[in-house]
Amino acid sequence: xxxxxxxxxxxxxxxxxxxxxxxxxxxxxxxxxxxxxxxxxxxxxxxxxxxxxxxxxxxxxxxxxxxxxxxxxxxxxxxxxxxxxxxxxxxxxxxxxxxxxxxxxxxxxxxxxxxxxxxxxxxxxxxxxxxxxxxxxxxxxxxxxxxxxxxxxxxxxxxxxxxxxxxxxxxxxxxxxxxxxxxxxxxxxxxxxxxxxxxxxxxxxxxxxxxxxxxxxxxxxxxxxxxxxxxxxxxxxxxxxxxx
Amino acid sequence: xxxxxxxxxxxxxxxxxxxxxxxxxxxxxxxxxxxxxxxxxxxxxxxxxxxxxxxxxxxxxxxxxxxxxxxxxxxxxxxxxxxxxxxxxxxxxxxxxxxxxxxxxxxxxxxxxxxxxxxxxxxxxxxxxxxxxxxxxxxxxxxxxxxxxxxxxxxxxxxxxxxxxxxxxxxxxxxxxxxxxxxxxxxxxxxxxxxxxxxxxxxxxxxxxxxxxxxxxxxxxxxxxxxxxxxxxxxxxxxxxxxxxxxxxxxxxxxxxxxxxxxxxxxxxxxxxxxxxxxxxxxxxxxxxxxxxxxxxxxxxxxxxxxxxxxxxxxxxxxxxxxxxxxxxxxxxxxxxxxxxxxxxxxxxxxxxxxxxxxxxxxxxxxxx
Numbered sequence: 001x002x003x004x005x006x007x008x009x010x011x012x013x014x015x016x017x018x019x020x021x022x023x024x025x026x027x028x029x030x031x032x033x034x035x036x037x038x039x040x041x042x043x044x045x046x047x048x049x050x051x052x053x054x055x056x057x058x059x060x061x062x063x064x065x066x067x068x069x070x071x072x073x074x075x076x077x078x079x080x081x082x083x084x085x086x087x088x089x090x091x092x093x094x095x096x097x098x099x100x101x102x103x104x105x106x107x108x109x110x111x112x113x114x115x116x117x118x119x120x121x122x123x124x125x126x127x128x129x130x131x132x133x134x135x136x137x138x139x140x141x142x143x144x145x146x147x148x149x150x151x152x153x154x155x156x157x158x159x160x161x162x163x164x165x166x167x168x169x170x171x172x173x174x175x176x177x178x179x180x181x182x183x184x185x186x187x188x189x190x191x192x193x194x195x196x197x198x199x200x201x202x203x204x205x206x207x208x209x210x211x212x213x214x215x216x217x218x219x220x221x222x223x224x225x226x227x228x229x230x231x232x233x234x235x236x237x238x239x240x241x242x243x244x
Numbered sequence: 245x246x247x248x249x250x251x252x253x254x255x256x257x258x259x260x261x262x263x264x265x266x267x268x269x270x271x272x273x274x275x276x277x278x279x280x281x282x283x284x285x286x287x288x289x290x291x292x293x294x295x296x297x298x299x300x301x302x303x304x305x306x307x308x309x310x311x312x313x314x315x316x317x318x319x320x321x322x323x324x325x326x327x328x329x330x331x332x333x334x335x336x337x338x339x340x341x342x343x344x345x346x347x348x349x350x351x352x353x354x355x356x357x358x359x360x361x362x363x364x365x366x367x368x369x370x371x372x373x374x375x376x377x378x379x380x381x382x383x384x385x386x387x388x389x390x391x392x393x394x395x396x397x398x399x400x401x402x403x404x405x406x407x408x409x410x411x412x413x414x415x416x417x418x419x420x421x422x423x424x425x426x427x428x429x430x431x432x433x434x435x436x437x438x439x440x441x442x443x444x445x446x447x448x449x450x451x452x453x454x455x456x457x458x459x460x461x462x463x464x465x466x467x468x469x470x471x472x473x474x475x476x477x478x479x480x481x482x483x484x485x486x487x488x489x490x491x492x493x494x495x496x497x498x499x500x501x502x503x504x505x506x507x508x509x510x511x512x513x514x515x516x517x518x519x520x521x522x523x524x525x526x527x528x529x530x531x532x533x534x535x536x537x538x539x540x541x542x543x544x545x546x547x548x549x550x551x552x553x554x555x556x557x558x559x560x561x562x563x564x565x566x567x568x569x570x571x572x573x574x575x576x577x578x579x580x581x582x583x584x585x586x587x588x589x590x591x592x593x594x595x596x597x598x599x600x601x602x603x604x605x606x607x608x609x610x611x612x613x
Binding site: 055056057076078085087089091092093095100103104105106107109110152 | 249251253257261449454
């Protein structure tokens, strides 16, 4: 058993209610440093709500959550310095070029100009965007946009990156490239918190939790989950749980 | 500060990448100034007049020639039939009918008294009373000549009134209107651009990505205000130039003071715009809210109608009308040459206004998704 200090995310009995509707009910889990943590669930299961709380965008109704040791109630600004976030919906500026987007976010995160330049060159090279660097983002295909968004979320070398359905609507090849980027980041010790609908992607995670109707129904490594639910694939595990 | 510079850089890129922006900044104000300065006037430059002279005497002709000689009157009809003249008013082709009765001269000489009748189209009440006043002045003038001519001997001169119009000696309406219109131009630009900007980021979802960054509220607000502040200040300079070139409006006071006041005024207006955009979720909502306030503010600002003649409750509303303050100040500075100590009351109000509006804008902006 690892010590508590190695948990970079600690969530205990976290509840979020919207009026009478409980979006998240008594969520309790922890994520270890450098882990790829899969956060699975059907549409409307409460994944995005949970992510928004963990990112410091929303306040929980009750419960406890520490992100990198910081409290989601009182230390949201410290949390924000230490996390990267990639929303379900592409939310970089479509009327700016990739370079301008990177420069803007680099500036906001307080990177030096020389570092921004360096990171920009590196990102353009890695993403293969050198030829389209003067194109507005609006003209780029979704897969490229998503890779760019991931790069921007990683600019300031956060401790944790939250990815909310990063590969939704993206072709299989780009998805594979995307997951390579995720692995590289995890390799550098960055914790990845990812939601997805694709069960093959769930297999890539170190551990996955499966959320049904606002509650976490299962949480373990993919192999253990498959064993536990006597399934061949994560897909089967998911269906068994989601259908209850 | 560094963060703000990065935001400014991004905002300006986006603003000037918007193809509508340059026309909005350069073409719109010129057109508005040219159109409004000429159209929004109470002056009756051309009172379309139909004359029915049934007398056809030297006296009646002299009276008619007085109207013809005035640059305010344009003859659109001359007939011997009142029905014909009435038709002109009904059709709206004449504003005024002057009817001189048949025995005008005879009565003047015999009875020392004669009457003429005026028919004025009074659909626009204030215009009608102006026509009435102008016309009466001409008739009074004619009267005076008559009196001196007919009974020139020992009649005491009635009280002579000498007019001198201060601050706008030629009674040029444009001189009065153009500074006010300038205020409108600057206000509309600032109010709309700031009102739309944050809502646009909400609508396309980019604000979410901003909100997960450690950006400070004041940095965000400053980054959103400063670009439009600069554009609006530029707009004011540009508009003043156009006003000077096309209308030769007097600039008696200090231009520096005008810009100083504008600098504070714009903070208030931009902050109001930002408050609206924090209240709205869509550009449509923000548009309606902005218009709602703008229409009330403009119509009550004293641009068209004097604030002094509004009822007390309306004047009380004007306390929260930034446009009213600035129009009053800019007229005082440009036309009267008012200095800082003359406008200190209005300026203090604007400073408080800007401070409160800005505080509310910062407070209302929540870094949530």
